[in-house]
Amino acid sequence: MIEYVADLAQLLTPLDAFPVTLIGHSIGGGIVLQYSGVCCDSVAKVVAIEGLGPPLRRLQAQKSSADGHMQEWIKQMRDLPNRKRRRFKTLDAAAQRMREVNTRLSDEQARHLALHSTNRDEDDMYSWKFDSYVNAMSPYPSRAETTLNVWNLITCPALLIGGEDSNAPDVEKDERLQAFRNAQARTIPNAGHHVHHDQLEYLLQVVREFLGL
Numbered sequence: 665m666i667e668y669v670a671d672l673a674q675l676l677t678p679l680d681a682f683p684v685t686l687i688g689h690s691i692g693g694g695i696v697l698q699y700s701g702v703c704c705d706s707v708a709k710v711v712a713i714e715g716l717g718p719p720l721r722r723l724q725a726q727k728s729s730a731d732g733h734m735q736e737w738i739k740q741m742r743d744l745p746n747r748k749r750r751r752f753k754t755l756d757a758a759a760q761r762m763r764e765v766n767t768r769l770s771d772e773q774a775r776h777l778a779l780h781s782t783n784r785d786e787d788d789m790y791s792w793k794f795d796s797y798v799n800a801m802s803p804y805p806s807r808a809e810t811t812l813n814v815w816n817l818i819t820c821p822a823l824l825i826g827g828e829d830s831n832a833p834d835v836e837k838d839e840r841l842q843a844f845r846n847a848q849a850r851t852i853p854n855a856g857h858h859v860h861h862d863q864l865e866y867l868l869q870v871v872r873e874f875l876g877l
Contacts, residue, residue: 665691665806669698676706683708683820685875689860690714691798700822701814710818711871713825714857719833720808720840737803744796752790758782768854768862777861812843822847823874827855827862848874 672695676684685708688696693715700710752758758778763769769777782790822844826835828851835841836849850870855862 665694665698666802668695669702672696672699673703682706685709685711687711687871688713688715690857697818697822698811698814700820701817704817704819707818707820709821709823709875711823711825711874713859713867714827714830714832716824716826716832716835716838716840717811720838733803737800740800741797744800747796749791749796751785752782755779755782755790758790758792766856766858766861768856773861812840815840815843816845818844818846820846821874823871824849825859825867825870826851827857827859828853829856830859831857 668691676682683706686696686700688694688711690713693712694717696710697712697715700707750761752761755775755778758781759771759774762774762777762781763771778790781793783793784790824835824838824841824844824847826832826849834851836851838849841847841849852859852863852866852870855866859867
């Protein structure tokens with residue numbers, strides 16, 4: 665996570681468009697929240713969609729084992745280049761896989777996502793663009809207390825959005841809301857983790873209201 669915050673800072677600096685409005689989903693939501701706390705003067709508003717991460721109790725229950733975490737991380741890094749990628753003969757097959765994972769997607773949505781989420785390989789097969797190294801998180805994850813402290817540094821208005829049917833904790837009842845100085849939480853009905861896929865228009869309405877657009 666920390667590495668990605670640095671990447672975001674590097675991306676924004678040459679744009680020189682501060683203060684910026686940031687919107688992120690899932691790990692991207694966590695990244696924009698971290699950046700908003702560390703670089704609070706650079707952010708006007710921040711929106712995190714399904715971005716609070718695992719429940720607080722799970723994070724607090726993690727036991728520190730420096731050698732164990734490092735060994736596991738080394739193994740992950742060693743195995744990732746050889747990880748077998750899921751491949752498809754056609755875009756339609758990739759789109760079908762999208763719909764299997766998320767049954768709320770329309771045929772049009774699944775086709776659009778498949779088109780922009782795959783690479784066409786030299787043998788005319790299709791494979792996901794996803795970078796497997798994203799799964800190799802730091803062997804020393806941020807402590808729950810550190811994350812909450814960073815969120816408490818956020819001075820701009822924050823909008824925290826969750827999907828009603830997500831596996832994440834109810835964003836409107838999450839005890840971590842207390843860490844934010846100026847945040848509102850909204851739950852989007854009939855939506856899972858991928859809120860922007862499941863209820864795009866509803867989500868856009870909520871975000872536009874928050875941004876005053």
